[in-house]
Amino acid sequence: MCGFELKANEGDTERMVRALLSGAFLLGGFFLLEGILRTVAYVLSAVLAITAITGFCGLYAIMGISTCPVPKKPAVLEEKAKRKLPARAKAKRK
DSSP: OOSOOOOOOOOHHHHHHHHHHHHHHHHHHHHTOOHHHHHHHHHHHHHHHHHHHHOOOHHHHHHTOOOSOOOOOOHHHHHHHHHOOOHHHHHHHO
């Protein structure tokens, strides 16, 4: 398609905060605001809800930001990677 991958770039805590803010804007727009402010609150609510559901923020992608935790390698794999030598190097040592 366009070569742009929609990879998650929001952590779980941020997604929860966005979902709560989305609900707050929705309720605030419904009960407290009128006119253009109500429309703005609904649009903000929709954007926050979509980003909370998908875990992807377009602005974060443009700026290169990610709040996702970096997965850690298991200690066993890290230890094997440190000790692993190519077969040719082992043969030349002997």
